[in-house]
Amino acid sequence: MAQSYWRDIVARPLKKEKLEECVAERLQYDPTLDELMALALGNTPEAFRASRCVALVYEWERPLFLKYKSRFVTDFAQVVHPGVRRIYARLLQHLLARGEYNPDRESAEHLAEVVCDWSVEPGVKLSTLVWTLSILNDLASQVEWAEAMMWQLVELNDVDRSPGMRALLRRVRQSFKIA
Numbered sequence: 001m002a003q004s005y006w007r008d009i010v011a012r013p014l015k016k017e018k019l020e021e022c023v024a025e026r027l028q029y030d031p032t033l034d035e036l037m038a039l040a041l042g043n044t045p046e047a048f049r050a051s052r053c054v055a056l057v058y059e060w061e062r063p064l065f066l067k068y069k070s071r072f073v074t075d076f077a078q079v080v081h082p083g084v085r086r087i088y089a090r091l092l093q094h095l096l097a098r099g100e101y102n103p104d105r106e107s108a109e110h111l112a113e114v115v116c117d118w119s120v121e122p123g124v125k126l127s128t129l130v131w132t133l134s135i136l137n138d139l140a141s142q143v144e145w146a147e148a149m150m151w152q153l154v155e156l157n158d159v160d161r162s163p164g165m166r167a168l169l170r171r172v173r174q175s176f177k178i179a
Contacts, residue, residue: 005029006036010049019049023056033057033068040088041078048083055087058094069101077114082125085118089131096138108142111135112149119153126165129157130172137176150176 009022036057039050054072058065065072076092079085092111095101103111115132118124133150140146154173158166 006039006050006053007046009053010036010039010046013045013049019052020056023053024060027057027061027064031061031064033064034071037068037071037075040084041075041080043080047081048087051079051081051084051087055091058091062100066100069095073101073103073107073111076111082123082128086125086128086131089115089118089128089135093131093134093138096135103139103142105142108139112139112143112146116149116153120156124157126157126161126168129153130168133172133176 005026009019009026014022033054036050036053040047040054042050054065072088072091076088079088092101096103112135115135119129119132133153136143136146136150136153140150151173154169158169161169
């Protein structure tokens with residue numbers, strides 16, 4: 001019975017307050033994330049809802065989330081749903097920026113390759129692009145090609161964007177000093 005509870009939570013859309021209530025209740029009952037993280041790997045609305053739950057755990061129960069950090073980093077490269085990618089990219093960027101995850105050189109290169117792949121997919125959302133660029137910026141000290149790639153990704157994604165989106169990309173470029 002405990003194994004299906006996360007699935008029950010993500011099976012249907014819930015308002016933010018109700019989702020938070022369900023996640024808090026679940027964590028009190030059984031603070032494990034294996035099933036939830038597995039659900040986030042799909043390409044369904046349930047995967048997106050599962051990633052929202054993972055983000056809530058990160059925000060509320062950081063020590064619990066950090067026990068699953070290696071699983072999260074392994075799963076990161078397998079994420080296919082665009083909304084899950086955005087949420088997982090935000091979480092990874094926070095882990096890197098706060099020093100909660102310090103990848104070795106090989107892992108840093110692998111993560112950089114993953115976020116570059118995500119960044120060049122047709123129809124990538126600007127919010128995902130901003131998080132992936134932030135990850136590249138954080139990995140630039142370990143990955144020698146990351147800074148040059150950031151510039152290329154900004155230029156590539158500047159095409160066919162609205163003037164407002166181009167202005168946002170310009171600010172991103174300036175904040176990372178990749179102009």
